[in-house]
Amino acid sequence: MFEQLGLIGCGLMGGSFALALKKAGLVKRVVGYSKSPSTTERARQMGVIDVEAPSALLAVSGADLVLLAVPVAATEATFKAIRHLVTPNTLIMDVGSTKREVIDSARRVLRDQVGVFVPAHPITGKELAGVEHADAELYRGRQVILTPIERTLTAQLEKAQQVWTALGCHVRQMSPEAHDAAYAAVSHLPHLIAFALMNSIKGQADGDTYLSLAGPGFRDFTRIAASDPSIWRDILISNREELIAQSRHFQRALHTMETAIAAGNPDALEALIDAASSSRSHWRMTAIKSHG
């Protein structure tokens, strides 16, 4: 049980965390701060937070749990804003989709206190951003990846595991490097591709007609293209080395298939599709059953 959650960033991810924590009875009060005062006010009106803080620092004042739920490029400025009120007993977490850059920021700003920060990435989301779409069930059944470093304090790491587990999450640990490589492959590159495909079609003279003809396959394939531009701008740039490397891998695989298609080689093409189809058919999303 936490006395106070200091929530910095009252959007979809932060707001859903506050609601989930309250629903699980794990926090006495939530003090929230958002860059936009109207968002903070809205969060209070919705009962996502109990008290509006006029600054990130004041949200952290008195908090034993702090969640940074801001775009990854805003992480360093946020650490700077709050560092004077971080105590050895505080647990700070983030929800960022990239981990190496976030951890570098934490090292630079928190210095000797970097051990209280447990980098976290919950594998969930919605294409609808903003506190209006906050949902106490957003995290339930999902994976949460923790990427502690050598200086991370054991007590904080254990508390972090307990919180996410209590919210119904499946917690995994890995290095920040392994995390960033994996999510470049299975999340950041798919987003980049989906954005590029939408722009490719819209950029053609008949693009709107093409879009009017699209069906359920296109709907699901491009769902992630509707994601929030400022959040994803930060993620793609933050993880650019791994992302570009994954894009090169992908373009080689695409080229291999195009070669079979251009040559009209049905056997080679079927073998390539069969490998992909079989991989996808056997894939199951790691998830735990809902307790609800």
Place this chain on the structure above:
Amino acid sequence: MFEQLGLIGCGLMGGSFALALKKAGLVKRVVGYSKSPSTTERARQMGVIDVEAPSALLAVSGADLVLLAVPVAATEATFKAIRHLVTPNTLIMDVGSTKREVIDSARRVLRDQVGVFVPAHPITGKELAGVEHADAELYRGRQVILTPIERTLTAQLEKAQQVWTALGCHVRQMSPEAHDAAYAAVSHLPHLIAFALMNSIKGQADGDTYLSLAGPGFRDFTRIAASDPSIWRDILISNREELIAQSRHFQRALHTMETAIAAGNPDALEALIDAASSSRSHWRMTAIKSHG
């Protein structure tokens, strides 16, 4: 009301059409043929067809409605197998995802009788192939694209429109060329990309670990990668010119985004993502409400 549907190909698409036609009370009997006798037998046991035909020709014997529901590369051989029993009153349709090659086959084989063939492409499907997954509701609310040619008979075209409309579909007409360009963009290329992405990840040493970390965004993005290899081998090769052209468009759009990412240019990247996100947010799948 049709006397007899001659169904050639008793898989997901053909089986679902037979079930939908029966449910709507639009056909007295369904005579079915599949290349695999066990599929034909299964279709009869399931009540998808009433009578098993030992050949495509015998399925057409006595049929006033014929549906070709075979992989597009098998279309020409199927026309050859049935042409001797095609009458001026028969309505023949297909369900192929590409139209130019199918129409070329029809011209070559049916010759003077090509007017009884109304090329059709229902925009629906499942990743689960086979008659076991046939579903009377598969077509309801979906678009069906008809691509008549100059020699298509008006009577057959009207009957085709009536049948699909009676099954709850939204019927549109366009040229085979326009159809193939549009579906290269919104269906064939997304499938090709999804296949290539799966192969790209699986081909890496840590690919299985990466896949175990993937979440709901990846699940939806790659759903179409589980599609049937032989069906999609045919589609991608059949429409290869338009597909390769669309892939070039896409790769240029991808390169534009990569350039902004590599340069660490957040403003340029955000503008590109914003365009994509806005296009996708405003897109709505053309569909009509279910009457069910």
